[in-house]
Amino acid sequence: MMDAPFPIRKIIHVDMDAFYASVAQMDFPELQGKAIAVGGGGTRGVVSAASYEARKFGVKSAMSGKLAIKLCPELIFVKTDFERYKEISNQIRKIFYDYTDLVEPLSLDEAYLDVTENKIGLPSASLIAKKIRQRINDEVGLTASAGISINKFIAKVASDYNKPNGQKTVNPEEVLEFLEALDIRKFYGVGKITAEKMYQLGIFTGNDLKSKPLAYLEEHFGKSGRFYYDVVRGIHHSEVKPNRIRKSLAAERTFSENLSSEIFMIEKLEHIAEEVSKRLLKSKVAGKTVTLKIKYSDFTLQTRSKTLPYFVSDKNVLLETAKDLLYQEKLNNSVRLLGISLSNLNTDSKVSKAKDAVSVQLKFEF
Known part of the structure; x- marks a missing residue:
């Protein structure tokens, strides 16, 4: 039984398997079957991606190269090649468009597809996902995983279920059971810190989350409380948007040496603010919320917003606001990265809240 007076969609989330690493292994056959890390080389490098062979040793993205090599002494570092990734990503997207024009890329290696009505007239979204994955493998030479369900949230969660090179369909009548049994760490939008907080509140599974009233979740998680309350009930109204509205624009810099004084950071922030301003002018957008991102030498992350x-889009306003945020409170440690982002853009559109659903039995071919 599933709550849903809103249109039931057939959504596929396609996620490439270890994309950057897989591209390197495809282009350089001698790397196939070996533990490799994209990026992360040098004394201060950070891993951008890791092959599945490297992941078995605990190597993962955002990890320092120093720690990665300690975990996996035979790890091979390869340079990033974003032009190549973009080339491959475009090939994959062309395959998507053979099935539907409702394609919403999230990044170079993943996208949502709405195949409720599709170009080949196939009623089964599961079969369409299978065909897409097979074509990616045959025509591009890489493997992809997919999640298929009634909305973007569940499809996203499901795509991680049978990785690598697999797919998972959550049919309408299975949605609630699937979500109730799900480990809270598997919920898209629940990060490490939030998961730890939920654990402290006795929330370990979707069923635990579902047992909490809306007021309780809003009390402990603010605005996100409503999101958690809805998604665990299978409610997520976001449509696949072919032309995604930019929600923020940012730039950041990692330093060759850690900075311990705010004075030395101001010069860096000036260059970052200038870069953000250039991108804003190029995109013809402006925003209201300035966020300063600080990554410390121990890799802990802090953000401060105003x-x-x-x-605004002017460099000087961005810089002065970022400086105010920098001096807002004492730094916790020396700093290895600074970033400035601007959100609450003038491209944002207000989305009306959907009404709660009534209980209906869904019969839908997936």
Whole structure:
């Protein structure tokens, strides 16, 4: 039984398997079957991606190269090649468009597809996902995983279920049971810190989450409380948007040496603010919320934000706001990375909240 007066969609989330690493292994056959890390070389490098062979040793993205090589002494570092990734990504997207025009890329290696009505007239979204994955393998030479369900949230969660090179369909009548049994760490949108907080509150599974009233979740998780309350009930109204509206624009820099004084950071922030301003002007957008991102030498991350009463794109305003945020409180440690982002853009559109559903029995071919 599933709550849903809103249109039931057939959504596929396609996620390439270890994309950057797989591209390197495809282009350099001598790397196939070996533990490799994309990026991460040098004394201060950070791993961008790891092959499945490397992941078995605990190597993962955002990890320092120093730690990665300690975990896997035979690890091979390869350079990033974003032009090549973009080339391959475009090939994959062309395959998507053979089935539907409702394609929403999330990054170079993943996308949502709405195949409720599709170009080949096939009623089964599961079969379409299988065909797409097979074509990617035959025509591009890489493997992909897919999740198939009634909305983007569940499809995203499901795509990780049978990785690598697999797919998972969550039919309408299976949605609630699937979500109730799911480990809370598997919920898309629940990060490490939030998961730890949920554990402290006795929330370990979707069923535990579902048992909490909306007021309780909003009390402990703020605005995200409503999101958690809805998704665990299979409610997620976001449509696949072929032309995604940019929600934020940012730039950041990792330093060759850690910075311990705010004075030395101001010069770096000036260059970052200039880069953000250039991108804003190029995109013809402005925003109200400035966020300063600080990554410390121990890899802990902190963000500080300020919302202005007007839209801005000027470098000097961005810089002065970032400086205010920098001096807002004492730094926890020396700093290895600074970033500035601008959100609450003038491209944002207000989405009306959907009404709660009534209980209906869904019969839908997946």
